[in-house]
Amino acid sequence: MAKKTVKFMCTAFRDGFQSVFGARVFTKDFLPAVEAARDAGINWFEAGGGARFQSLYFYCNEDAFDMMDAFRETAGPDANLQTLARGVNVVGLDSQSSDIVKLHADLFKKHGMTTIRNFDALNDVNNLVYSGKCITDAGLKHQVCVTLMELPPGCSGAHDAAFYESTLQQILDADIPFDAVCFKDASGTAAPAKVYDTIKAARKMLPSDAFIHFHTHETAGVSVLANKAAIDAGADAIDLSMAPCSGGTCQPDVLVMWHALRGTEYELDVDVEKVREAEEVFKDCMSDYFLPPEATAVEPLIPWSPMPGGALTANTQMLRDNNIMEKYPEIIMAMSDVVRKGGYGTSVTPVSQFYFQQAFNNVMFGPWKKIAEPYGKMVLGYFGKTPVQPDAEIIQLAKDQLGLEPTTRPVLEINDADPTKGIAPAKKALKEAGLPVTDENIFIAAACKEKGIRFLKGEAVTGVRKKDPKADSAPAATAAAGGTAKYNVTVNNKEFFMAVEDDVVTVDGKVYRVGIKPSSGDAPSATPASSSGQTTDVVAQMPGAVYKQILHPGDTVHEGDAILILEAMKMEMEVPSPVDGIVDKVNVGVGAQVATGDVLATIRV
Numbered sequence: 001m002a003k004k005t006v007k008f009m010c011t012a013f014r015d016g017f018q019s020v021f022g023a024r025v026f027t028k029d030f031l032p033a034v035e036a037a038r039d040a041g042i043n044w045f046e047a048g049g050g051a052r053f054q055s056l057y058f059y060c061n062e063d064a065f066d067m068m069d070a071f072r073e074t075a076g077p078d079a080n081l082q083t084l085a086r087g088v089n090v091v092g093l094d095s096q097s098s099d100i101v102k103l104h105a106d107l108f109k110k111h112g113m114t115t116i117r118n119f120d121a122l123n124d125v126n127n128l129v130y131s132g133k134c135i136t137d138a139g140l141k142h143q144v145c146v147t148l149m150e151l152p153p154g155c156s157g158a159h160d161a162a163f164y165e166s167t168l169q170q171i172l173d174a175d176i177p178f179d180a181v182c183f184k185d186a187s188g189t190a191a192p193a194k195v196y197d198t199i200k201a202a203r204k205m206l207p208s209d210a211f212i213h214f215h216t217h218e219t220a221g222v223s224v225l226a227n228k229a230a231i232d233a234g235a236d237a238i239d240l241s242m243a244p245c246s247g248g249t250c251q252p253d254v255l256v257m258w259h260a261l262r263g264t265e266y267e268l269d270v271d272v273e274k275v276r277e278a279e280e281v282f283k284d285c286m287s288d289y290f291l292p293p294e295a296t297a298v299e300p301l302i303p304w305s306p307m308p309g310g311a312l313t314a315n316t317q318m319l320r321d322n323n324i325m326e327k328y329p330e331i332i333m334a335m336s337d338v339v340r341k342g343g344y345g346t347s348v349t350p351v352s353q354f355y356f357q358q359a360f361n362n363v364m365f366g367p368w369k370k371i372a373e374p375y376g377k378m379v380l381g382y383f384g385k386t387p388v389q390p391d392a393e394i395i396q397l398a399k400d401q402l403g404l405e406p407t408t409r410p411v412l413e414i415n416d417a418d419p420t421k422g423i424a425p426a427k428k429a430l431k432e433a434g435l436p437v438t439d440e441n442i443f444i445a446a447a448c449k450e451k452g453i454r455f456l457k458g459e460a461v462t463g464v465r466k467k468d469p470k471a472d473s474a475p476a477a478t479a480a481a482g483g484t485a486k487y488n489v490t491v492n493n494k495e496f497f498m499a500v501e502d503d504v505v506t507v508d509g510k511v512y513r514v515g516i517k518p519s520s521g522d523a524p525s526a527t528p529a530s531s532s533g534q535t536t537d538v539v540a541q542m543p544g545a546v547y548k549q550i551l552h553p554g555d556t557v558h559e560g561d562a563i564l565i566l567e568a569m570k571m572e573m574e575v576p577s578p579v580d581g582i583v584d585k586v587n588v589g590v591g592a593q594v595a596t597g598d599v600l601a602t603i604r605v
Helices: 012-021 027-039 051-060 064-075 098-110 126-137 161-173 192-205 223-233 254-260 272-285 309-321 325-341 351-365 373-379 392-402 411-416 423-432 439-456 469-473
Strands: 004-010 044-049 080-085 115-118 141-147 180-184 212-215 237-240 266-268 485-491 494-501 504-507 510-515 525-528 535-539 544-549 562-568 571-576 581-586 599-604
Touching (some): 012 027, 012 044, 012 051, 012 080, 044 051, 044 064, 051 309, 051 439, 064 080, 098 126, 098 423, 098 439, 126 141, 126 411, 161 180, 161 192, 180 192, 192 212, 192 223, 212 223, 223 237, 223 254, 237 254, 254 266, 254 272, 309 351, 325 351, 351 373, 373 392, 423 439, 544 571, 562 599
Parallel strands (some): 004 044, 004 237, 004 266, 044 080, 080 115, 115 141, 180 212, 212 237
Antiparallel strands (some): 485 494, 510 525, 535 599, 544 562, 562 571
């Protein structure tokens, strides 16, 4: 009996890079592997989009449009080059206005792409209607998505086969044009039995010739079984990767899946010996890149805290950048509660990042003491409708801390009315920076904001992590010489953040010079740094990179006014003045990496 051929897309050069290297890979380094994969007979590649857009400007000091052009030239004119888009977020964490959503599709077509896989992390179909139309209007193939994950044990109300069937029916009812339907499980947590039931139902709902694609990761250790369940239920294609960007946080390897299908009624249409050769080329291409150990491991606890492979290593890379990798286990544990209370958006970018940011804040500042702005805006409805209503207490915290009311307005309507979003403000930013106003530059400015402008001005900082034994053995440049001890101190049922370094104690942003000696009946002294009548230090309450300078020496400042903005874990956090006064000094420049307790500025009082 003739075997059924299973089609696959090679994800090694997009999702593979994101899942292993945090998307930080130079184009010149991997193109020989694309050529080898092409010569092995692979002609369907994931070639960009998702985190592989912003990361090129943020970390690689490269132009993503140039990368796509080079990918097309290497893969050949007939290859199906597919990219990833996040509905109205397109290729960023923030959502965009209608004109930018359209420009995204037009530019990706211009730069050689064939297909765009388009998803919404909340499964809010309203966010797929206009973006899907723009993709097809641009002459691209549209692969519309339903996003999958497993809820943490004990949770219910969404993310079962009936929920996914309902989401697909909404897509059909909305008359969204599409060429294929993808069921996308970015965290690799969807139980294989549920995958089977979901795709079996979809096969009955869709026309007989409809193309169904399934995507998963090996993070939870069930990807091969889930792929087989999808194929058995009627899926036409799956996603596979190549070593060294396969398994672990990535998709299963082409060779692994080929082996798993031996003796079954299915086969991959591939020459496995040529794929083996291509993988050796790929391993050589990536041999000097730092391979995070968490990228190669199956994580049995991931169903409790569903973190996508692509977000997992991107976040651990940022934790390493900020010298706080030791916090990672706590953050992952904290993420379960964040998912439970956040309305059950699928843990896929950007929602997975919102979850991680809030878990990060819960660990660094105390549970729910500081609402991460993107997470807060999500529970308030500014990214669309969550599958279930978020926890009422969390909604109230977000409302109070962000000063925003909950909304049910469509996302595009909100963004189109926002004067800071769209082509016009992007053009203004380019002109103010003295940069050419091209369609590509407009999109870069809109999607990457200040970092995009810095790239275009030639001021971007490279942040690709390669093996460097000397750097690995040397102490981090930003670490304080004596080390910083950090505490959450509760006094009369009120919690304070305190950092102690040498004779400096920081309590919720206020700095004190202290002297401690053995008790002789006199209480230890604790004198505010400003008691001298001269200056007060402004210190970092957490590590990060200086993103923007708001005030300068000589400026008048009031207590609570932002002096700098730090960026950590893709969040922007204001550094406020602890007192009224005049800015005396700013000790750090834009792009500088700072550690907890570092003195960033001084205020003359």
